[in-house]
Amino acid sequence: xxxxxxxxxxxxxxxxxxxxxxxxxxxxxxxxxxxxxxxxxxxxxxxxxxxxxxxxxxxxxxxxxxxxxxxxxxxxxxxxxxxxxxxxxxxxxxxxxxxxxxxxxxxxxxxxxxxxxxxxxxxxxxxxxxxxxxxxxxxxxxxxxxxxxxxxxxxxxxxxxxxxxxxxxxxxxxxxxxxxxxxxxxxxxxxxxxxxxxxxxxxxxxxxxxxxxxxxxxxxxxxxxxxxxxxxxxxxxxxxxxxxxxxxxxxxxxxxxxxxxxxxxxxxxxxxxxxxxxxxxxxxxxxxxxxxxxxxxxxxxxxxxxxxxxxxxxxxxxxxxxxxxxxxxxxxxxxxxxxxxxxxxxxxxxxxxxxxxxxxxxxxxxxxxxxxxxxxxxxxxxxxxxxxxxxxxxxxxxxxxxxxxxxxxxxxxxxxxxxxxxxxxxxxxxxxxxxxxxxxxxxxxxxxxxxxxx
Numbered sequence: 001x002x003x004x005x006x007x008x009x010x011x012x013x014x015x016x017x018x019x020x021x022x023x024x025x026x027x028x029x030x031x032x033x034x035x036x037x038x039x040x041x042x043x044x045x046x047x048x049x050x051x052x053x054x055x056x057x058x059x060x061x062x063x064x065x066x067x068x069x070x071x072x073x074x075x076x077x078x079x080x081x082x083x084x085x086x087x088x089x090x091x092x093x094x095x096x097x098x099x100x101x102x103x104x105x106x107x108x109x110x111x112x113x114x115x116x117x118x119x120x121x122x123x124x125x126x127x128x129x130x131x132x133x134x135x136x137x138x139x140x141x142x143x144x145x146x147x148x149x150x151x152x153x154x155x156x157x158x159x160x161x162x163x164x165x166x167x168x169x170x171x172x173x174x175x176x177x178x179x180x181x182x183x184x185x186x187x188x189x190x191x192x193x194x195x196x197x198x199x200x201x202x203x204x205x206x207x208x209x210x211x212x213x214x215x216x217x218x219x220x221x222x223x224x225x226x227x228x229x230x231x232x233x234x235x236x237x238x239x240x241x242x243x244x245x246x247x248x249x250x251x252x253x254x255x256x257x258x259x260x261x262x263x264x265x266x267x268x269x270x271x272x273x274x275x276x277x278x279x280x281x282x283x284x285x286x287x288x289x290x291x292x293x294x295x296x297x298x299x300x301x302x303x304x305x306x307x308x309x310x311x312x313x314x315x316x317x318x319x320x321x322x323x324x325x326x327x328x329x330x331x332x333x334x335x336x337x338x339x340x341x342x343x344x345x346x347x348x349x350x351x352x353x354x355x356x357x358x359x360x361x362x363x364x365x366x367x368x369x370x371x372x373x374x375x376x377x378x379x380x381x382x383x384x385x386x387x388x389x390x391x392x393x394x395x396x397x398x399x400x401x402x403x404x405x406x407x408x409x410x411x412x413x414x415x416x417x418x419x420x421x422x423x424x425x426x427x428x429x430x431x432x433x434x435x436x437x438x439x440x441x442x443x444x445x446x447x448x449x450x451x452x453x454x
Contacts, residue, residue, distance in 0.1 A: 018316075020080045023323050027081050028072075030116035032064045034109060034192060035085070037212035039100055041205050047103060052096040059093035060085075081113075082106050103202035104195060107226040107314045111191035114321070116213065118231050121329045122184040125239065128336035129177040130454060133170050135344040137454070140166040141447050145440040147425050148263065148353035149362055158365055159357040159425040162348060164438040167446050169249055174450070176242040183238055187231035190215035194225035197313040227313040229303065232325050236300040239332045243293040246335050250290040253342065257283050262352045267345040270338070285342055289335045296331055299324035357425045361390045361400055366422045366431065375414050385412050 036057060043053035063085055066072040078084045083106075090097040140163040150160035190210035193200065199222040206218035219225040256263035270285040306320045364386050371382035388411050393400050396407075401423035408415040421427055432438045436446070 015076060018079060019076045020319050020322065021074050021076055021078065021084055023326065024081045024110075025067075025074050025084070026326060027110075027113045027117055027322075028067045028085065029064070030113040031081050031085055031109070032060050032067075033116060033213065034112045034209075035100060036060055037209045038104055038192060040212065041208045042099070042102060044208060045203055045205055047202050047204070048099045052099050055093040055096035056089065056100050059089045059097060062092050063088050080106075080110075082109055103193070103200040103204050105197075105226070107196050108191045108194040108222075111194070111226050111228070112213070114229075114325070115187055115189075115191065115215075115231055118235050118325065118329075119184060119187060121235060121325075122180050122187075124329075124333055125180045125235075125242070125336070126177055126184075128333055128340070129173050129180070129242065132336055132340040132343070133173050133177070133450065133454060135340050136166050136170050136173070137447055137450055139163075139343060139346060139348075140170065140443065143348060143350075144443040144447065145429075146348060146350050146353060147357045147429055149357045149359065150438070156356065156359055156362050159362050159428045160432075160438040161429055161440060161443055162350075162353060163440070163443045163447070166343075167443060167450075169245065170446075170450055172245040172248075173242070174453075176238065176245060179238040179241065180235075183231070183234040186234065188216045189219045190217070191219050191225035191228075193218060194222035197223050197226050223313045227310070227318075229307055229318060229321050232321055233300070233303060233307070236296065236303065236325070236328050239328050240293075240296050240300050242332060243296040243335065246339055247290045247293040249339060250286040253286040253346075254283050254290070257281075257286075261356070262349055263356070264349065265347045266342055267347075269345060270342045285338050289338055292331050292335050296328050299328040299331075354425065358399055358401075361393060363400055363423050363425060363428045364390050366428045367400060367419065370419055370422045371412070371415075374416075374418070375412075 039048070039053050039056045039060075042048040043050050048056075063072070066088075072084075072088070074084055075087070078087050086097065086100065089100065142163075143166070144161060144163035146162040147159055148162045148165060149156040150158045150165070190206065190213055192209045192213070193204050193206035210216070210218045219228075253264065253266065255261055257266060266281075266283055266286070270283070271281045272284045273281065303321055303324050306317050310317055367389065368379065368382040368386040371377045371385060372379050375382075377385070389400065389403065389408060392407055392411070393403050396403070401420060405415070405417055408419065422431065430439055433442060436442065
């Protein structure tokens, strides 16, 4: 391939470390799209003849069809997807193919291919996040009033509704969707025409190629154009945060499915059995979503490490971006789809949730708030009184609402029977009427707001 400059072939080890066709063939569609736009521009500006452009265009379409049909023979001797396509184009189109690379380098070519790929990955991530949000909304709407314990430190804290809990994840994935959209807007500039690093002396029209590839415009600095991989890093960063949210939800599914909790059941579609214990139903899909988060983290840290010490402009180190990108994209899309499927099929055990919601003196804060509202007691004093009543209930082995009135008045004589109106979990949940709170009416408002935006 480099016969004009080199007199000997590369060693087998050099070929092994240098070749990328094994993974970057995945950029074939993007590479051909960029070449079609580039050749059309070359013809329009008079840099190549119209006849040469027509031969190139016809040949590229033939190459694309061969690749799509699985008939294309990829060669490691040609290093990467760009040279594989160009060489086969020469076999189809003849000498005209040699004019395709006029005013272009593999540096701006690969930068363009990668941006096209990662742009589409952003769009698929937004679609996957949107679908996951839809199924969460459907479950939240169905369970807007289903009481469950809310936790801090994984200890029962205050009663909430299952719908409210699920809506917390809608908020998380909504931010993930917003991050993906912001990142996509930033990356949508076209590097094609930056050439190796300094631009070109040919009278090219970079705005024409940018428009043809649906970019907002061309990049403004040729050095940055070929040395930048921010579009990949931003995608991976957004994907890593989304993976955190997926992993947290997966962890809760795993916990909720245990016999000790028994809050939810996953369908047979998303669980597996045991090779030795016939009673087992394991939440393997949720566990794998939780585990795959590490792959996305690894991809991000790996590429950050590759990029951190590179001088401007292009270095071959950047070839290490693609495998990490492809793995992060595939992992995120699979995890989003799997989680959407699990949530859609999820069934809830409201009785177990309600029973757990009342455990651990979960309405203690409601009692303290009642003391403040009704008796005009300073909150710190109310906190102290409530703590004493919790200790008394614990000593007797009963829930707060099961304490007799004389036990309550023994600690605070002004307490009346009206206090029992706030001690049940249903009443507790209904009382949380503040904006964004867990009261079923507020949850339904949250659901309606998000439905309007999806």
